[in-house]
Amino acid sequence: MRNFQLIGKSGKARRGILHTAHGTVETPAFMNVATQAAIKGAVSQSDLKRLGCQIALSNTYHLHLRPGDDLIREMGGLHHFMRWDRPILTDSGGFQIFSLAKLRKIREEGVSFHSHIDGRLLFMGPEESIQIQSNLGSDIAMAFDECVKIPSPREYVQSSADRTYRWLLRSRAAWIANIQRDDSVNPGQMLFGINQGAVFKDIRCDHMKKIAELDLPGYAIGGLAVGESHTEMYDTIEAVEENMPNDRPRYLMGVGTPVNILEGVFRGVDMFDCVMPARNGRHGHLFTKHGIINIKNEKYEKDDRPVEEGCGCPLCATYSRSYLRHLFKSQEMLGMRLAVSHNLYFYNRLMTDIRDNLDNGSFQDFYLTNREVLDRRI
Amino acid sequence: MRNFQLIGKSGKARRGILHTAHGTVETPAFMNVATQAAIKGAVSQSDLKRLGCQIALSNTYHLHLRPGDDLIREMGGLHHFMRWDRPILTDSGGFQIFSLAKLRKIREEGVSFHSHIDGRLLFMGPEESIQIQSNLGSDIAMAFDECVKIPSPREYVQSSADRTYRWLLRSRAAWIANIQRDDSVNPGQMLFGINQGAVFKDIRCDHMKKIAELDLPGYAIGGLAVGESHTEMYDTIEAVEENMPNDRPRYLMGVGTPVNILEGVFRGVDMFDCVMPARNGRHGHLFTKHGIINIKNEKYEKDDRPVEEGCGCPLCATYSRSYLRHLFKSQEMLGMRLAVSHNLYFYNRLMTDIRDNLDNGSFQDFYLTNREVLDRRI
Numbered sequence: 192m193r194n195f196q197l198i199g200k201s202g203k204a205r206r207g208i209l210h211t212a213h214g215t216v217e218t219p220a221f222m223n224v225a226t227q228a229a230i231k232g233a234v235s236q237s238d239l240k241r242l243g244c245q246i247a248l249s250n251t252y253h254l255h256l257r258p259g260d261d262l263i264r265e266m267g268g269l270h271h272f273m274r275w276d277r278p279i280l281t282d283s284g285g286f287q288i289f290s291l292a293k294l295r296k297i298r299e300e301g302v303s304f305h306s307h308i309d310g311r312l313l314f315m316g317p318e319e320s321i322q323i324q325s326n327l328g329s330d331i332a333m334a335f336d337e338c339v340k341i342p343s344p345r346e347y348v349q350s351s352a353d354r355t356y357r358w359l360l361r362s363r364a365a366w367i368a369n370i371q372r373d374d375s376v377n378p379g380q381m382l383f384g385i386n387q388g389a390v391f392k393d394i395r396c397d398h399m400k401k402i403a404e405l406d407l408p409g410y411a412i413g414g415l416a417v418g419e420s421h422t423e424m425y426d427t428i429e430a431v432e433e434n435m436p437n438d439r440p441r442y443l444m445g446v447g448t449p450v451n452i453l454e455g456v457f458r459g460v461d462m463f464d465c466v467m468p469a470r471n472g473r474h475g476h477l478f479t480k481h482g483i484i485n486i487k488n489e490k491y492e493k494d495d496r497p498v499e500e501g502c503g504c505p506l507c508a509t510y511s512r513s514y515l516r517h518l519f520k521s522q523e524m525l526g527m528r529l530a531v532s533h534n535l536y537f538y539n540r541l542m543t544d545i546r547d548n549l550d551n552g553s554f555q556d557f558y559l560t561n562r563e564v565l566d567r568r569i
Numbered sequence: 570m571r572n573f574q575l576i577g578k579s580g581k582a583r584r585g586i587l588h589t590a591h592g593t594v595e596t597p598a599f600m601n602v603a604t605q606a607a608i609k610g611a612v613s614q615s616d617l618k619r620l621g622c623q624i625a626l627s628n629t630y631h632l633h634l635r636p637g638d639d640l641i642r643e644m645g646g647l648h649h650f651m652r653w654d655r656p657i658l659t660d661s662g663g664f665q666i667f668s669l670a671k672l673r674k675i676r677e678e679g680v681s682f683h684s685h686i687d688g689r690l691l692f693m694g695p696e697e698s699i700q701i702q703s704n705l706g707s708d709i710a711m712a713f714d715e716c717v718k719i720p721s722p723r724e725y726v727q728s729s730a731d732r733t734y735r736w737l738l739r740s741r742a743a744w745i746a747n748i749q750r751d752d753s754v755n756p757g758q759m760l761f762g763i764n765q766g767a768v769f770k771d772i773r774c775d776h777m778k779k780i781a782e783l784d785l786p787g788y789a790i791g792g793l794a795v796g797e798s799h800t801e802m803y804d805t806i807e808a809v810e811e812n813m814p815n816d817r818p819r820y821l822m823g824v825g826t827p828v829n830i831l832e833g834v835f836r837g838v839d840m841f842d843c844v845m846p847a848r849n850g851r852h853g854h855l856f857t858k859h860g861i862i863n864i865k866n867e868k869y870e871k872d873d874r875p876v877e878e879g880c881g882c883p884l885c886a887t888y889s890r891s892y893l894r895h896l897f898k899s900q901e902m903l904g905m906r907l908a909v910s911h912n913l914y915f916y917n918r919l920m921t922d923i924r925d926n927l928d929n930g931s932f933q934d935f936y937l938t939n940r941e942v943l944d945r946r947i
Contacts, residue, residue, distance in 0.1 A: 227895075227899045227901055228892075228895065229896055229899070229901040229903045229904075230903065231901070231902070232611075232902060233610075233611035233901075233902035233903045233905065233906040234903065235883070235903060235906070235907070236887070237883075237887065253899075257895070257898060257899055258870070258891075258894075258895045258898065258899075262870065262871060262891075265871060266871065266873060266889070266891055266892075267873075272889075272891070272892055272895075273892060274887050274888055274889075274892070492636070492640065493640060493643060493644065495644060495645075505613070505615075509614070509615065509652050510652055511644070511650075511652075513636075513640075513644055513650070514606070514644075514650055514651060514652070516636075517605075517606065517635070517636045517650075518607055520635060520636065521605045521607070521631075521635055521636075523605055523607040523609070524609070524610060524611035524902060524905070524906070525607045525608065525611045525612065525613060526607075527611065527902070528611040528613070528902070528906070529613070
């Protein structure tokens, strides 16, 4: 059986089911980010299920540094370590090396860098990244890539994309070797390749065509939401999408706002992840179906209504805007937890609404109604 | 009907039921501290019920400063504001004025002080404290008192205890006036008087006799756990207890460790509160029936067992020592929340065990078995 079934379409938008070693994911799906094997904001794994999370994402770079992927392997892999029995995707570590680590040096073999925690010198190439992800035992491993900043000179982007392709060949070889081992933590682990090329459409498309030929279980568009305009992002997705295989899941990495996600689905993307719901929640910014509210705003001081009328999240089901504002003003951790819970619930519910509208043939209306509303500040 | 029923005894230890406007409290009971109308460590009100909490305690001083008791009154009182439908006790604010506020000046009328948040000059006397607690609508209000530090000169302690008695008369008059008002937030609010006198037994006992004559709904022993030895604390409790009315609930303020509580029950105390379970939890110190563990200890790095085998709390029911240690080392808020949840569950379960042993006639054995164990570091 194929790991991905396409069960419906509306224009370019796709409705699918992804099968993993830890259960299925209905797509389009949002992956809830558990960077260090935990959701930021004191949200627990059992909360996460109540918030509608289908699949979690953890970070190879962070877990390699602390507590160490060897330790997690010894503890039975990431699923057992964090007691999460649903699917997990791990990124390659590349993005964090390029955004967090210090004094990095890129060579053909891989990247030397200093840990952002204790400064020790480390090296990661495709084999190391895949080995770490094998130790973690995630359901989906990501190929090791370089995420170039935007803007970057065309020449550098081209040579980086070429190297990322060579790294993908090595990632694939390491992945195949790892899942075939007798002591593999997760023999059902999949590998997704990552498309790069900044906002140069020809580099993006050539790269996408080449990696599509490798017949991987899935493909991601990486290197977006790193400084380009929304128009550049959408145009890039449209160009790349033309060259992505129809029968494989498509993942737009690190994106984004609710409208970004809606626009991504509209353009044929199946999977998303972003720290935004948790990060914005920790700052008191809450997504609602009417737009974004800042709970610290004085107008909510005596507002006994829930943040969003009718919302079924743990915040809105019980507490008032007035109380949440008090928690934020008093720096009570409970405020962050409730706000993050609401935002994750909002994102997961948005994906449910998108899927329901795809199933019911009403997605185009849903798209047009919501594309202007969701990111509005109210 | 009396607000307190004594339903069993073992030596001096008492088993009772306290009736409040928001339901009953089985005693001996531990009150879970929600200083600013929230439990520290991101524990929610619905969590609190699962942790076995019967009654919460909030702070008059903190809520007066932020968000303001007028606002809370306008929002329907503290129960509605924080969505907690079980009993609430509010302290008088005195302890915080004497421990947190700056540049305080004590006169017969009350205390002038500067807010620890923004420095503004405030005044609180018995009438103000009771008015704030009336606005909050707690089920149990505490009389306004001075908590003197230990050691203090005998002369000062005597004059302070005398003033605290005069303040109690004024607190009582203000309380009676407030609960009789048509617009009272909680007409069923009780007032507890507070015994003071540092570790001078004669001052303590004289003071206790005088306040017992006022026929209040309950009595507290204040001003302990502020620097004296455990022996001094236990001796003081024993001396005061002789003079406390049998048919009223007795509350030992701000105490303490699990063993302090067990010793308090043994000496005839019914109610306790302490920030310790939440504060220690936030630092990774966990109470277990075998003693206290520090989860940051390296020996727990690869320990897949729960913190306490057989414990039914949200931490132990799901997660391992190894994972909790990782959360603390990685400074993930989830670690604090799980540790605080465990400690509150531990305290509430200790009280359940105490009550069950009182009901079953086995309290003396329970006391002897546990008094050496619970505070041990393991």
